[in-house]
Amino acid sequence: MPKDTFFNLKEEKQQRILKAALHEISVHGYNKASVTRIVKDAGIATGSFYQYFEDLADVFVHIGHRAVKLKGQYMQQELEKTRSSKQIDMESFIRAMYRGGLRFGLEHEEYFRAAQSFLQLKDTELYNRMFAGVEFNEIYIWINQFVGEAVQRGELQQGITVALFLQLITGINTTIIEYLIAAKPGGEMSKEDLETLCDLGLHILLHGIRNSDN
Amino acid sequence: MPKDTFFNLKEEKQQRILKAALHEISVHGYNKASVTRIVKDAGIATGSFYQYFEDLADVFVHIGHRAVKLKGQYMQQELEKTRSSKQIDMESFIRAMYRGGLRFGLEHEEYFRAAQSFLQLKDTELYNRMFAGVEFNEIYIWINQFVGEAVQRGELQQGITVALFLQLITGINTTIIEYLIAAKPGGEMSKEDLETLCDLGLHILLHGIRNSDN
């Protein structure tokens, strides 16, 4: 966790530094990220960096936590749009998870990239440090509960667990986001097409990849 | 591309070197891969390495190509199982793509890991070098054609392109493989459960994540 000295900084400076660090990971990945570039980008001295953070891993874990939290907020927002009715049905739930994840990825490409990089760390000590306790965030607890019950009631395909459920949604999510990002540079995809594409992922989650109208 | 000197080596030595390089990427990821470790593992001199390859990227691109080719073979095999009838229907096709990819990942975990690492490189010069021309492999040409036609006939969900179609299959594939690999150490999953899980991915591709029997 960042040291107190970091949190004592003026908000603007904190943001500047985090932005530089986030940018660094999103571009070079966690493994090739460089303190030197971060401090140059943030306009601070090398020594300062180490007065704010224990080491490189420290900032990254912090950024990871922010990413998880932020994505959680996006998902929560989407959930709230539907929660007018007390009971939330599975389809609405999946839609909220998916849409939240999608908006998060599209509106925060750098966080999305960083998160992708972190996921590569699987099985490392840092990965555990990063995601330890994360599942105990408000929203994630709720998700766990909801999906867990659905699994028990047999509302989901045989074999799906809570973990796998989320991974599948995230997987489709990621695929669509990557595709959209890749498409952007060459022609700025029309609003319509974008909308179609977003719905596509959701549709696949709900009905499979085939067009069953056929 | 590896230099001629590499291909002139005895088959066994070539394999030894590639195996070492593959192992290195699969363990440390492309970014942290080290020439030093590779040559030590392969039992060759540092200098020799540079007589076989332009540089580190060179081996990696080569390995990437092998991975793509190998995966293509797995998919082809699956296709051939169904191709008894001249006409192949969409469901059989999807099943073949999916099963091929799944078997590839499970039987060649190191290639799978390496490939995951390469996918992280998106937008880099190396990524382009790696995947340039790949789509012109025999099987991939055929896939392109088949899917292309299906898209035009509207057999797939609105908005799906050839590229996206493959990415989606690969995405689900990857999610399932990761899940299986992660599950292994803690309890050796029964044959049955494994089978169920494999089918699950396929089912999702075909019918969505919900249990529509409900």
Add this chain to the structure above:
Amino acid sequence: MPKDTFFNLKEEKQQRILKAALHEISVHGYNKASVTRIVKDAGIATGSFYQYFEDLADVFVHIGHRAVKLKGQYMQQELEKTRSSKQIDMESFIRAMYRGGLRFGLEHEEYFRAAQSFLQLKDTELYNRMFAGVEFNEIYIWINQFVGEAVQRGELQQGITVALFLQLITGINTTIIEYLIAAKPGGEMSKEDLETLCDLGLHILLHGIRNSDN
């Protein structure tokens, strides 16, 4: 020399700071001593440190001076035990020098360690700064005079100068102290053995290392 600001501090705070600095040198040696650790240990701010002292060397010189002065006091005390008779003979004198030094080292291990560290600095600018003027302390003036006269009267081995005389006593002293300190942890040496050992150094100074009874 410490700045006035230092001497204006409450006695207790001065002591706290000096104690921290002394501890630091005694543990890490002059070369690896760290301002950071000192201020943390003393419970003051980094900036304060530089309001009290010119720099790190400044505290150290100060501590060195205190060590010299303190050791002088121990020697003086021992001298006074014998000075009942106006005339002090050479043997009594040597005994006093030796015993004073020994007690100083054993009762103030940290000062002893620090002093050892300082002696390593020979030929450096700091060393000169440290020991410049030291010989003009009350007791040292007297010693100089006494030994000087003894040298002139030929009461000491040919070739001995005042400086060498003191260095030799200190040398034996140090050897014995180091030996005692090293012996402590493994078995708590009996009072008797300790006494024997202390006398041993003195005996060597007076009669050589051999047992001349033989």
Add this chain to the structure above:
Amino acid sequence: MPKDTFFNLKEEKQQRILKAALHEISVHGYNKASVTRIVKDAGIATGSFYQYFEDLADVFVHIGHRAVKLKGQYMQQELEKTRSSKQIDMESFIRAMYRGGLRFGLEHEEYFRAAQSFLQLKDTELYNRMFAGVEFNEIYIWINQFVGEAVQRGELQQGITVALFLQLITGINTTIIEYLIAAKPGGEMSKEDLETLCDLGLHILLHGIRNSDN
């Protein structure tokens, strides 16, 4: 221990590097020694240094071992001068130890300084690494045996152990050497005075510091 790559170097280069490292320690002490200065002084690349040695400590341990060995040789030489008679008496033995140590210090001032620096490390892991096994050198085994027997026969002052015996000789030795080195710059001490001074230490070891003719 230095790596093979180091010992494979041309003798001249090995010497150049060791000389640079030795010089570095003798001037700055072990604690402030800098790889950068060493490589610059030796005229090699930073990277090369780490192809020869594990790390800084590695060279230093090596140099320490050389110092111990070299000093042993000096003592052995002196012993051999006397060993015409089969039996060697205690006085001749002490003289040999003392003279050997003295010549070593005077003819190899840098090794002497380095050794002084190493002795400061007492109680550190490096110290143990440095001196582990050293006592098992040919000459030191012999010394141990000889002194051990003398102690048992009561030929030495009550309370002296083998370890203490050597420390005392070394202590006097060091004092004299330091004094001589300090005296040099201001006037190059006459051959005679130097001789006198050397004998002085020996005399003290044998008969104490007083002139007992008086």
Add this chain to the structure above:
DNA sequence: GATGAATGAGGATTCATTCAT
């Protein structure tokens, strides 16, 4: 006087790549 954030030169160490043998 007191504080503690800011600084940046300097520390050890790594590693892809070259090159002489």
Add this chain to the structure above:
DNA sequence: TATGAATGAATCCTCATTCAT
């Protein structure tokens, strides 16, 4: 062709010292 020593820029990180508050 095979070798492995040589290179040096780049890595992360430390720490005495300054300075604005």
